[in-house]
Amino acid sequence: VEALHHAGQDVFGESYVQEALPKMDALAGLPLTWHFIGRLQKNKVKYIAGRFGLIHSIDSLELAQVVHKKSAQLGLVQPVLLQVNLACEEQKAGCSAGELDALAEAVAAMSGLRLEGLMLMPPWNPDPESGRGLFALARRTLDDLRARLGLPGLTRLSMGMSHDVEQAVEEGATLVRVGTDLFGRR
Numbered sequence: 001v002e003a004l005h006h007a008g009q010d011v012f013g014e015s016y017v018q019e020a021l022p023k024m025d026a027l028a029g030l031p032l033t034w035h036f037i038g039r040l041q042k043n044k045v046k047y048i049a050g051r052f053g054l055i056h057s058i059d060s061l062e063l064a065q066v067v068h069k070k071s072a073q074l075g076l077v078q079p080v081l082l083q084v085n086l087a088c089e090e091q092k093a094g095c096s097a098g099e100l101d102a103l104a105e106a107v108a109a110m111s112g113l114r115l116e117g118l119m120l121m122p123p124w125n126p127d128p129e130s131g132r133g134l135f136a137l138a139r140r141t142l143d144d145l146r147a148r149l150g151l152p153g154l155t156r157l158s159m160g161m162s163h164d165v166e167q168a169v170e171e172g173a174t175l176v177r178v179g180t181d182l183f184g185r186r
Contacts, residue, residue, distance in 0.1 A: 001023065001027055002027065005027075005030050005032060010031060011032070011033045012032060012033075012035070013036070014034060014035070014036060014037065014052075015036075015037050015039075016038055020036070020048070021051075033053040034052045035053060035054045035055075035056060035175070036048055036056065037119075037158070037177055038057060039059075039093050040058070040063060040067075042066045045063075045066045049067060049070040049076065049078055050071060050074050053079065054080070054081065054156075054175075055067065055080045055081070056158045057081070057119060058080045058103075059082070059085075059095050061102075061103055064103070064106065064113060065110075067112070067113060068110040068113050069112065070112075071112035071113060072111060077111070077113065078113055078114070079113075079116050080114065080115060081115075081117050081158055082095060082100065082107065082117075083095065083119045084096075084097065084100055084119070084138070084141065085121075086120060086122075086137055086138060086141065087122055087123050089123055092123075093121075094119075094120075100141070100145065101145070101148065101149070104145055105149060108149065108151055115154065116154065116156045117155055117157050117158070118141065118142050118145075118154075118156075119157075119175075120138040122159070122164075126163070128164040128166065128167050129164075131160075131164050132170075135160070135170075135171035135172070136171045136172075138157060138171075138172075139157060139171055142154060142155075142157050155174065156174050156175055157172055157173050157174050157175065158173070158174070158175040158177070159171075159175075160173045161177050161178065161179075161180065162177075162178045162179070162180035
C-alpha cells in the first residue's frame with residue numbers, strides 16, 4: 001500500500017473489517033482514502049462508520065439503518081453505494097432490481113448517509129466479456145434510478161475486478177476493484 005501510495009494511488013479498498021483496521025492504523029500517517037468493499041455485517045458497523053470514505057456494500061434496509069444510526073451518533077454523513085444483485089445469484093449479496101427503488105429512496109432520506117451510486121458483482125466467469133451485459137445493465141439502472149428519484153448525486157458505479165476491469169470501464173464503471181492485479185491472489 002505504501003509503495004502504491006508513493007506511485008500516486010491514494011484510494012484503497014478492503015473487504016474484511018478485521019484486516020482493514022490494523023492496516024489503516026499502521027498507515028494513518030499517509031493521506032489515504034479507504035473504501036469498504038466487502039460484505040458488511042451489522043455487528044461490524046461500529047468499527048467502520050466514519051473510518052471509510054465510501055462503503056460499497058449496503059444491500060438491505062436493515063443494514064442501512066444501522067450504518068445511518070452509527071453515523072448520526074458520530075455526527076457524520078457516511079457516503080454509501082447500494083449493492084445490487086442484477087444476476088439474481090442466490091449466493092451473492094445485494095438487493096434485487098425489484099427492491100432497489102424502495103431501498104434507494106429510504107437511504108436517500110437518511111441524514112446519516114449520502115447515497116452516491118451502485119455496486120455490482122457479476123457472476124464469476126473466466127471470460128472477461130461474460131459480464132459486459134450486466135455492466136451495461138448496471139449503468140442503465142444507475143441512470144434510470146437517478147432520473148426516477150431525482151437524485152443528481154447518484155454518479156458512482158463500482159464494478160469490475162482485475163480480470164474484467166476493461167469491460168467494466170468501457171460500460172461505465174467509475175470505481176474498480178483490482179486488488180489481485182496490484183497485490184496478487186489472496
